[in-house]
Amino acid sequence: xxxxEAGDFKTxxxxxxxxxxxxxxxxxxxxxxxxxFCVVPFVINDYWANAIFLPFLIYSIAAIGLNIxxxxxxxxxxxxxxxxxxxxxxxYKLMTAFPEVNIFFHVILSGGITAFVCVLFxxxxxxxxxxxxxxxTLAAQFFLVWLFNRVPWFYNYSASGQINAPERTVFSIxxxxxxxxxxxxxxxxLVFLVLSALIARNMTRGMAGxxxxxxxxxxxxxxxxxxxxxxxxxxAFGASGFFIGISGALFFALYLGAVEVGEAFGINKxxxxxxxxxxxxxxxxxxxxxxxxxxxxxxxxxxxxxxDMLGWPTDIVAHLxxxxxGGLIVLFLILEPHGLAQLWxxxxxxxxxxxxxx
Amino acid sequence: xxxxxxxxxxxxxxxxxxxxxxLVFPSLSYRTGPYAAGGIPFADGYADxxxxxxxxxxxxxxxxxxxxxxxxxxxxxxxxxxxxxxxxEGALVYQPLSTGITYQLIPKTTADGIPMxxxxxxxxxxxxxxxxxxxxxxxxxxxxxxxxxxxxxLAENGGDLNxxxxxxxxxNSAYGKEPIRTLEELQKKHGFELSLLPVDHPGQEQKSQWxxxxxxxxxxxxxxxxxxxxQVAIQEAANIRFPMENFIGIWWSGAEHDVLSAGDKANGYKxxxxxxxxxxxxxxxxxxxxxxxxGKAAGAGDQIGNVLYNRGMYAAMLAAEAAKTAQxxxxxxxxxxxxxxxxxxxxxxxxxxxxxxxxxxxxPSFSVSCENHGGPGLVGVTQWDAANQTWSLISEFAETxxxxxxxxxxxxxxxxASENNIAxxxx
Numbered sequence: 001x002x003x004x005e006a007g008d009f010k011t012x013x014x015x016x017x018x019x020x021x022x023x024x025x026x027x028x029x030x031x032x033x034x035x036x037f038c039v040v041p042f043v044i045n046d047y048w049a050n051a052i053f054l055p056f057l058i059y060s061i062a063a064i065g066l067n068i069x070x071x072x073x074x075x076x077x078x079x080x081x082x083x084x085x086x087x088x089x090x091x092y093k094l095m096t097a098f099p100e101v102n103i104f105f106h107v108i109l110s111g112g113i114t115a116f117v118c119v120l121f122x123x124x125x126x127x128x129x130x131x132x133x134x135x136x137t138l139a140a141q142f143f144l145v146w147l148f149n150r151v152p153w154f155y156n157y158s159a160s161g162q163i164n165a166p167e168r169t170v171f172s173i174x175x176x177x178x179x180x181x182x183x184x185x186x187x188x189x190l191v192f193l194v195l196s197a198l199i200a201r202n203m204t205r206g207m208a209g210x211x212x213x214x215x216x217x218x219x220x221x222x223x224x225x226x227x228x229x230x231x232x233x234x235x236a237f238g239a240s241g242f243f244i245g246i247s248g249a250l251f252f253a254l255y256l257g258a259v260e261v262g263e264a265f266g267i268n269k270x271x272x273x274x275x276x277x278x279x280x281x282x283x284x285x286x287x288x289x290x291x292x293x294x295x296x297x298x299x300x301x302x303x304x305x306x307x308d309m310l311g312w313p314t315d316i317v318a319h320l321x322x323x324x325x326g327g328l329i330v331l332f333l334i335l336e337p338h339g340l341a342q343l344w345x346x347x348x349x350x351x352x353x354x355x356x357x358x
Numbered sequence: 359x360x361x362x363x364x365x366x367x368x369x370x371x372x373x374x375x376x377x378x379x380x381l382v383f384p385s386l387s388y389r390t391g392p393y394a395a396g397g398i399p400f401a402d403g404y405a406d407x408x409x410x411x412x413x414x415x416x417x418x419x420x421x422x423x424x425x426x427x428x429x430x431x432x433x434x435x436x437x438x439x440x441x442x443x444x445x446x447e448g449a450l451v452y453q454p455l456s457t458g459i460t461y462q463l464i465p466k467t468t469a470d471g472i473p474m475x476x477x478x479x480x481x482x483x484x485x486x487x488x489x490x491x492x493x494x495x496x497x498x499x500x501x502x503x504x505x506x507x508x509x510x511x512l513a514e515n516g517g518d519l520n521x522x523x524x525x526x527x528x529x530n531s532a533y534g535k536e537p538i539r540t541l542e543e544l545q546k547k548h549g550f551e552l553s554l555l556p557v558d559h560p561g562q563e564q565k566s567q568w569x570x571x572x573x574x575x576x577x578x579x580x581x582x583x584x585x586x587x588x589q590v591a592i593q594e595a596a597n598i599r600f601p602m603e604n605f606i607g608i609w610w611s612g613a614e615h616d617v618l619s620a621g622d623k624a625n626g627y628k629x630x631x632x633x634x635x636x637x638x639x640x641x642x643x644x645x646x647x648x649x650x651x652x653g654k655a656a657g658a659g660d661q662i663g664n665v666l667y668n669r670g671m672y673a674a675m676l677a678a679e680a681a682k683t684a685q686x687x688x689x690x691x692x693x694x695x696x697x698x699x700x701x702x703x704x705x706x707x708x709x710x711x712x713x714x715x716x717x718x719x720x721x722p723s724f725s726v727s728c729e730n731h732g733g734p735g736l737v738g739v740t741q742w743d744a745a746n747q748t749w750s751l752i753s754e755f756a757e758t759x760x761x762x763x764x765x766x767x768x769x770x771x772x773x774x775a776s777e778n779n780i781a782x783x784x785x
Contacts, residue, residue: 046442046445046446047442047443047446050438050439050442051438051439051442051443055435149530149556159535159536159538159539159770160457160461160481160532160535160536161531161532161535162458162461162532164461164465164777166777166778167778177465177778178465178466178468178469179469255438256434256435256438256462257462257465257466258434258458258461258462258465259434260434260458260461260531260532262530262531262558262559263433263434263458263531263559264434264435266559300439303429307427307428307429313389313657314387314389314427314428314429315389315390315394315398315429317429318389318390318429318431319390
């Protein structure tokens with residue numbers, strides 16, 4: 001009744017090809033954007049920014065990046081944590097080497113550097129597939145963390161091996177360092193997320209995305225119909241690395257401010273982002289958002305309910321959280337292997353017929 | 359009847375009072391994960407001391423305390439979330455018990471004007487109060503620990519360490535890397551040989567490190583470990599029959615749970631400390647009476663008197679004394695975080711004060727000043743007796759090499775100040 005495309009006529013190819021062909025979807029998208037840009041910055045405080053919004057925005061970018069590689073191109077990667085570390089350390093080196101350049105460009109450049117590293121570690125994907133590729137990317141994870149711990153040049157020879165984000169400004173408003181306002185960091189990350197999502201969405205529904213999906217579905221068939229597997233896989237690794245690098249840079253510079261590579265970018269991070277796209281939905285941009293929101297919000301909600309409202313001991317709640325997250329992953333894999341995105345698609349299908357299904 | 363009404367009114371006011379004014383002490387604890395074995399006793403000691411103050415004295419200066427516990431799991435992301443969610447409640451002082459979280463919170467707490475006390479951990483150069491206005495690490499730092507260990511070895515070896523081989527087994531993180539710079543300086547000064555053996559988080563896999571120790575046969579092994587890493591290291595040392603009396607851990611590597619799993623083989627293992635160990639203090643009678651017997655003990659209540667329990671209690675005691683000092687300075691019982699900071703900077707711990715609190719000779723006497731946030735840095739050595747299952751202090755709390763440490767602190771804090779454009783205070 002409310003959700004249908006009847007009467008929504010398309011008179012040009014452009015309007016027929018748009019991302020949100022249904023009017024109500026499109027409106028919802030613009031409302032969400034307007035809300036995120038015009039309302040949230042005025043009401044956000046430090047707690048909301050640092051506990052919920054920043055991690056959500058940053059993990060969404062990482063999930064989009066990994067989704068391109070795993071969900072669209074079918075190349076399993078367990079190296080996300082390591083690639084985020086590349087973004088973070090690239091951003092740190094750039095920030096300290098060229099303090100006069102705007103942080104905005106540093107973040108983009110960090111994405112570029114990570115894309116390059118990601119392509120390098122993606123080379124084995126030309127020869128190996130599936131589990132074997134997962135192991136090769138796992139090696140990247142361990143190697144990169146080891147490298148950033150081992151070579152003091154990466155952390156500017158600081159005694160502790162930590163990297164600390166110095167204060168940098170955009171339009172003379174600080175976005176990194178301790179004296180930031182919640183709305184400034186939030187908006188900075190939001191701009192990157194919106195741009196990343198736009199680029200990723202248009203890449204995945206364009207020629208590049210179709211090539212990736214062809215490789216994912218059956219690489220030999222794809223090769224026969226004229227998809228160059230090397231180009232397709234390398235572009236997937238590159239695009240994926242670009243977004244993951246951006247998220248790593250933001251994660252370090254805006255969210256944590258000080259990072260120790262083994263702790264912040266360990267194997268756990270790789271799994272976390274992988275869980276996000278599995279729960280959210282492989283091969284879906286919306287799924288990346290949904291999965292990130294789910295895994296960022298769930299611990300916070302459990303903590304608020306368990307500790308603040310019910311007054312349970314903190315360790316019980318922390319243990320319960322592990323149990324619940326684990327249980328949910330199993331449950332999702334059994335009941336809805338295509339994740340939250342598929343649930344959303346099914347809901348939309350039902351809504352189109354509601355309240356008069358056949 | 360009137361009397362009854364009056365008492366009811368008074369009790370009602372008393373009951374309502376805590377909601378209006380209380381002193382909030384957040385406890386960023388970790389009772390889960392690979393570091394929980396150390397996190398639990400510390401958190402219990404920290405919580406029990408504040409419970410004791412509430413039950414026995416009605417709080418600090420008549421204002422009850424409120425402990426806000428938040429689970430970090432030794433994880434920096436959760437640490438940030440905990441910090442943000444508790445700072446709005448009027449938190450007076452943060453004690454994150456994690457060097458990683460400390461590094462993150464140093465700029466944040468400074469910007470928010472909340473003091474942070476990192477007792478025997480965190481960023482050592484924060485001892486320079488001229489640069490770090492809101493960070494305190496009295497009564498001792500890692501660099502004191504490193505120098506204390508070397509001084510102890512000097513005393514053991516007749517003042518000469520030339521050709522002495524020392525291996526440092528350390529947690530490969532900001533925490534474990536802290537002492538390296540100091541040890542390298544001391545190496546130049548005393549002529550011992552230093553080899554570095556990093557152990558990656560969480561530290562369960564140490565076969566190769568101990569194989570190397572077996573091959574190189576160092577005279578002494580120093581350890582900067584935490585959590586599960588300690589138990590594994592001591593077990594591995596026992597496996598290669600490394601003489602335990604030549605194995606010295608930092609104060610985070612010397613608690614009951616670290617040595618118990620290795621059984622008798624751990625006998626003679628040594629660890630540094632900056633406070634006293636054991637249950638032989640009058641305060642434990644009060645804790646039994648007001649906290650344990652009333653059923654208000656934190657956690658399972660089975661950690662009382664352990665090394666790390668004592669340390670948590672000591673941390674809480676220093677925080678409470680700083681709050682008292684702040685109340686005296688500012689003439690108000692309901693202090694703010696800014697006033698708490700002044701109290702910490704003017705804190706003076708004397709032997710009489712500790713004796714009055716039921717903790718005679720529990721830690722060193724010291725006073726904090728605007729320039730020195732690091733305290734005197736006195737280091738003692740404890741040794742494990744596996745037969746009696748007790749730690750005992752085997753040396754006096756001794757001075758450390760402040761000449762070397764002072765220069766390093768000035769250098770490191772100076773670079774922090776120039777990176778972050780901080781003007782020196784206290785001038």
